[in-house]
Amino acid sequence: MRLKFTKMQGAGNDFVVLDATQAPLDLQPETARRLGDRRFGVGADQILVVERSRTPGIDFRYRIFNNTGDEVEHCGNGARCFVRYVHEHGLTDRASIKVETMNRVLELHLQPDGRVTVDMGEPVFDLLQVPFDSTGLTPRAEGHGQLWPVEVQGHAVELHMVSMGNPHAVQRVADVDSAPVLTQGPLIEHHLRFPARVNAGFMQVVNRGRIRLRVYERSAGETLACGTGACAAVVSGILLGWLDGRVDVEARGGSLTIEWAGPGHPVLMTGPAQTVFEGEIEL
Numbered sequence: 462m463r464l465k466f467t468k469m470q471g472a473g474n475d476f477v478v479l480d481a482t483q484a485p486l487d488l489q490p491e492t493a494r495r496l497g498d499r500r501f502g503v504g505a506d507q508i509l510v511v512e513r514s515r516t517p518g519i520d521f522r523y524r525i526f527n528n529t530g531d532e533v534e535h536c537g538n539g540a541r542c543f544v545r546y547v548h549e550h551g552l553t554d555r556a557s558i559k560v561e562t563m564n565r566v567l568e569l570h571l572q573p574d575g576r577v578t579v580d581m582g583e584p585v586f587d588l589l590q591v592p593f594d595s596t597g598l599t600p601r602a603e604g605h606g607q608l609w610p611v612e613v614q615g616h617a618v619e620l621h622m623v624s625m626g627n628p629h630a631v632q633r634v635a636d637v638d639s640a641p642v643l644t645q646g647p648l649i650e651h652h653l654r655f656p657a658r659v660n661a662g663f664m665q666v667v668n669r670g671r672i673r674l675r676v677y678e679r680s681a682g683e684t685l686a687c688g689t690g691a692c693a694a695v696v697s698g699i700l701l702g703w704l705d706g707r708v709d710v711e712a713r714g715g716s717l718t719i720e721w722a723g724p725g726h727p728v729l730m731t732g733p734a735q736t737v738f739e740g741e742i743e744l
């Protein structure tokens with residue numbers, strides 16, 4: 462079978478995008494793995510499948526698969542690429558569209574300069590704490606947030622947990638370049654306190670309006686940027702009293718701007734999205 466695809470990237474987080482608006486596509490985990498493989502396939506952190514929505518008032522549905530084949534709830538950089546994709550492929554001419562994912566409805570806006578702003582929905586705080594409740598561990602309060610001690614490599618690491626639809630555990634580090642992302646990242650991802658695993662964020666606060674961020678993503682490993690990870694880090698920093706409501710996030714592959722007015726409000730993410738090339742693969 463030959464499959465047409467579009468390779469895209471948002472701040473260096475890269476995607477294989479597949480069009481299922483004309484004919485249904487039942488993407489199997491092994492096909493997602495093959496497409497994501499950088500040597501035997503196309504190469505991508507995630508695979509995105511674009512579908513029409515059956516829900517009135519919603520334009521599209523999109524499904525997200527990590528390059529290990531597991532389907533996940535949310536992908537911020539993917540959402541921006543999604544908007545560019547549906548415009549470049551003539552699937553819509555509307556600058557603002559509504560899209561449903563596994564567990565959220567997102568509003569996406571294509572800006573005149575080609576960047577995309579995504580209403581990422583509201584952060585959720587209690588979801589990831591359930592496995593901590595029975596441990597007798599107590600979190601440390603800071604600002605309006607809670608930092609939970611988690612043992613990693615024999616050290617207690619303080620994590621702030623946020624769900625953006627998908628799970629994130631964020632820690633503050635003095636310097637992202639020397640942070641133990643590749644050693645601690647997989648241990649946090651698979652820590653027994655996170656039965657559904659977690660995306661592990663390492664945030665350096667430069668000032669109240671700027672952070673540097675690296676994320677060891679669930680399944681995909683460290684990526685050049687993580688959109689939901691950027692939202693989770695900024696939300697954490699605001700709640701903990703370290704950041705103001707509008708923050709520039711420097712990831713290794715590019716910059717995003719995240720805005721959050723506080724609990725009860727959605728998180729807004731603005732950043733770039735680009736097509737890299739199009740092709741066909743024999744599967």
Ligand SMILES: N[C@@H](CCC[C@H](N)C(=O)O)C(=O)O
Nearest residue numbers: 536537538627679687688689
């Ligand atoms: N790169 C993404 C997040 C993709 C999903 C994540 N690895 C998970 O398993 O939750 C983003 O830009 O948000």
